[in-house]
Amino acid sequence: MKLLDHYSTNARALPWRHPPGHDGPRDPYPIWLSEIMLQQTTVATVTPRFERFLQKWPSVEGLAAAPLEELLGEWAGLGYYARARNLHGCAVKVAEIGGFPSSEAALRQLPGIGDYTAAAIAAIAFGEDAVVIDTNVERVVARLHAIDRPIKDVRPQIRTLAGELYAGVPSGEMAQALMDLGATICRPKNPKCEACPIADDCKAYASGNPQAFPPRPAKAKRPERHGIAWWIELDGQLFLTRRADKGMLGGMAALPGPDWQDGEAPPSPLPAIRHVFTHFALTLRIEQRSQPPANLEGWWHPLDRLEEAGLPTLYRKAADAMLAQRKEAPLHA
Numbered sequence: 001m002k003l004l005d006h007y008s009t010n011a012r013a014l015p016w017r018h019p020p021g022h023d024g025p026r027d028p029y030p031i032w033l034s035e036i037m038l039q040q041t042t043v044a045t046v047t048p049r050f051e052r053f054l055q056k057w058p059s060v061e062g063l064a065a066a067p068l069e070e071l072l073g074e075w076a077g078l079g080y081y082a083r084a085r086n087l088h089g090c091a092v093k094v095a096e097i098g099g100f101p102s103s104e105a106a107l108r109q110l111p112g113i114g115d116y117t118a119a120a121i122a123a124i125a126f127g128e129d130a131v132v133i134d135t136n137v138e139r140v141v142a143r144l145h146a147i148d149r150p151i152k153d154v155r156p157q158i159r160t161l162a163g164e165l166y167a168g169v170p171s172g173e174m175a176q177a178l179m180d181l182g183a184t185i186c187r188p189k190n191p192k193c194e195a196c197p198i199a200d201d202c203k204a205y206a207s208g209n210p211q212a213f214p215p216r217p218a219k220a221k222r223p224e225r226h227g228i229a230w231w232i233e234l235d236g237q238l239f240l241t242r243r244a245d246k247g248m249l250g251g252m253a254a255l256p257g258p259d260w261q262d263g264e265a266p267p268s269p270l271p272a273i274r275h276v277f278t279h280f281a282l283t284l285r286i287e288q289r290s291q292p293p294a295n296l297e298g299w300w301h302p303l304d305r306l307e308e309a310g311l312p313t314l315y316r317k318a319a320d321a322m323l324a325q326r327k328e329a330p331l332h333a
């Protein structure tokens with residue numbers, strides 16, 4: 001098949017991957033870890049973090065034995081923190097049952113493993129037959145068949161058509177070949193059709209405007225939220241707290257502050273940062289306080305070692321803004 005031939009000589013070298021045609025044993029742990037990290041996060045961001053994770057926890061048993069706070073700290077900056085909590089829950093479960101199951105159905109029972117991830121692990125780690133469909137695969141299939149409706153409206157059709165691509169070939173190799181094609185050639189914008197091994201079979205290419213497929217649904221405006229973070233500093237230390245386990249940034253280290261509110265931020269002289277989450281945009285103002293509220297649990301963290309605090313990007317941004325402001329106009333106690 002043209003796509004697999006192309007993959008055999010053009011596969012991306014990724015640290016969690018075996019080269020095309022690899023016939024030896026495969027450890028499902030790094031494959032699972034990479035698949036979870038790659039959900040919503042780019043290969044470029046994931047690669048160094050994946051390597052650090054594996055160095056720190058070379059086995060799923062080691063990861064299962066790690067304190068959740070340590071894992072959350074290591075995950076800081078990768079976003080979508082429910083993934084990190086599920087990662088830990090899954091590692092604990094896998095260690096308990098003595099290893100990853102090999103079937104899609106059994107994998108799907110584990111925390112944080114949905115349809116796509118179960119299919120990917122079953123196919124890539126265990127050589128099972130599975131139809132692995134991520135957003136790259138959806139786009140390639142939609143273009144091959146010039147499907148002119150938004151993906152969300154045609155998922156069953158895409159599944160059937162993707163199944164035809166997977167029929168009679170090694171699923172793991174095909175999954176990775178399709179992912180590579182979608183990431184490097186059949187990109188969302190400006191697909192490189194002249195370099196595409198399956199251009200002869202592609203109806204979108206034949207149409208003369210491949211990028212028009214699949215059509216994108218109109219983007220809804222992102223809702224606004226606003227909030228306040230307290231900057232409480234004493235003797236070179238910053239007071240941090242841990243967010244509630246459930247909800248946004250659950251379980252992560254944070255600057256303390258009241259719950260965020262819906263709506264546009266009211267005018268204020270306080271410094272502010274903006275952070276865009278998937279479902280809303282947040283304006284976070286930073287207010288200096290001299291001490292934490294009496295009943296607030298937290299800890300003092302040295303300001304000159306803030307990178308070790310495990311702060312997610314939102315609070316790193318807030319801290320960086322405060323520290324940058326201080327350089328311009330030093331604070332006075």
Ligand code: SF4
Nearest residue numbers: 186193196199202210
């Ligand atoms: S020919 Fe172009 S649009 Fe069609 S699959 Fe290849 S890269 Fe995508």
